Amino acid sequence: MVTLETASSKIGSRPMDDAEFERWARLLETRTGVIVPPERKPFLETGLRRRMRATGHTQFDSYYDSVSTGTGGALEWASLVDHLTVHETHFFRHPPSFELIREQWLPQWLAKAAPDDSVHALSVGCSTGEEAYSLALMLDAELAKSSPVHRFGVTATDVSQSALGVARTAEYPMRRFAELPASYRAGIEVLSDGENFRITERLRKRVGFACVNLLHASRAPLRKLDIIFCQNVLIYFARERRRELLDGLAGLVQPGGLLVLGPGEAPGWSHPLMRKTGGPQTLAFVRNT
Ligand SMILES: C[S@@+](CC[C@H](N)C(=O)[O-])C[C@H]1O[C@@H](n2cnc3c(N)ncnc32)[C@H](O)[C@@H]1O
Incomplete structure (x- = not known):
């Protein structure tokens, strides 16, 4: 039996090869439009490894097959997308x-x-x-x-x-409060914990x-x-x-x-x-x- 611990050490032992990278990058682009240029390979690989570890997969191929099929695959794909997309954002960013x-x-x-x-x-x-x-x-x-x-x-x-x-x-942490212009703060309230606002x-x-x-x-x-x-x-x-x-x-x-x-x-x-x-x-x- 492959335990999650041994699975994670096995995945860690072999870097993703070019064919695997291209296959995953193509799947991500087809399904979300997001392209992963070769210099972003470490980002893709890290996201994949996290989900493979969580789901007990040791091979990129078997994990690929699992996200490609059935309802379970669709659910896992949704989790994987969270790890393969960039979510950085700010209030009034531009x-x-x-x-x-x-x-x-x-x-x-x-x-x-x-x-x-x-x-x-x-x-x-x-x-x-x-x-x-x-x-x-x-x-x-x-x-x-x-x-x-x-x-x-x-x-x-x-x-x-x-x-x-x-x-x-x-709800957002208070360190984000400074992103809000003073004139637009009427629409937020500081929570009783003092650490977050909503x-x-x-x-x-x-x-x-x-x-x-x-x-x-x-x-x-x-x-x-x-x-x-x-x-x-x-x-x-x-x-x-x-x-x-x-x-x-x-x-x-x-x-x-x-x-x-x-x-x-x-x-x-x-x-x-x-x-x-x-x-x-x-x-x-x-x-x-
Ligand atoms: C960097 S954030 C940008 C957030 C915000 N628009 C901003 O400028 O601060 C990019 C967002 O695009 C989303 N995204 C990527 N591909 C997408 C797609 N095909 N459909 C909808 N959202 C997508 C990601 O999940 C992520 O939350």
């Missing part, structure tokens, strides 16, 4: 993008909005929720200044179930999380959106794939709506329905009306 919404896009939207219009935003590849809650904190504070006060909703999607689990708790229930109710693979996002039952925020996700995708995905996202934007990307994430991309907006620090497009 301030110029939020300023673009606050200073340019929102005043234009407000100028045309009917009294009962509301703003619907999507955070794509939301990881543990900071981007989605940043949008909620900002929209809440800015729309409160308008008369009438317009409502808003944020939908946030990711392929990683564990990241979404953290996002749904809406997004208030009123705002949590405005943010919904869903497990959606970006490769299928254009087929997801999403309503047309006023703002799509997609940052630090496409960088992990092949250039050709980025174009297809951006075309799909453009189709989800309302006329007059805004698509915000990370600077440098879509070099050369253009779309007949979208025109570039914002300054040199941002990469954003408005859909023609």
Whole structure:
């Protein structure tokens, strides 16, 4: 019988060969769009070894077969994806993008909005929720200044179930507090332990999380959106794939709506329905009306 301990020592003894690396990198790209360049092989290998250890596999091939078949395979694949994707994120990670919404896009939207219009935003590849809650904190504070006060909703999607689990708790350690601009702190509460804060229930109710693979996002039952925020996700995708995905996202934007990307994430991309907006620090497009 192979115990988990002996399994882990056996996996550790042989480095992944090139054919195995290519096979796994191809599977990850086919299923998530994420590419693993050769220099990221150690990252891929570490993630695989962790899950192989947890599931008692000693061979890359047998583990590959197990994630490729049946319901058990699908569940294990979901766990593996958590280990093979990068979840780093921050509140208000790219301030110029939020300023673009606050200073340019929102005043234009407000100028045309009917009294009962509301703003619907999507955070794509939301990881543990900071981007989605940043949008909620900002929209809440800015729309409160308008008369009438317009409502808003944020939908946030990711392929990683564990990241979404953290996002749904809406709790973050106090060391992250400094990422929140002072003017947007009304939407959080410090928990009684003094070590964590949480997004208030009123705002949590405005943010919904869903497990959606970006490769299928254009087929997801999403309503047309006023703002799509997609940052630090496409960088992990092949250039050709980025174009297809951006075309799909453009189709989800309302006329007059805004698509915000990370600077440098879509070099050369253009779309007949979208025109570039914002300054040199941002990469954003408005859909023609
Ligand atoms: C580096 S985080 C970016 C988080 C946030 N957007 C930001 O800019 O701070 C990238 C996220 O993209 C997600 N991701 C990767 N491939 C994806 C896919 N095919 N569909 C949906 N999300 C994906 C990962 O799970 C991860 O949470």
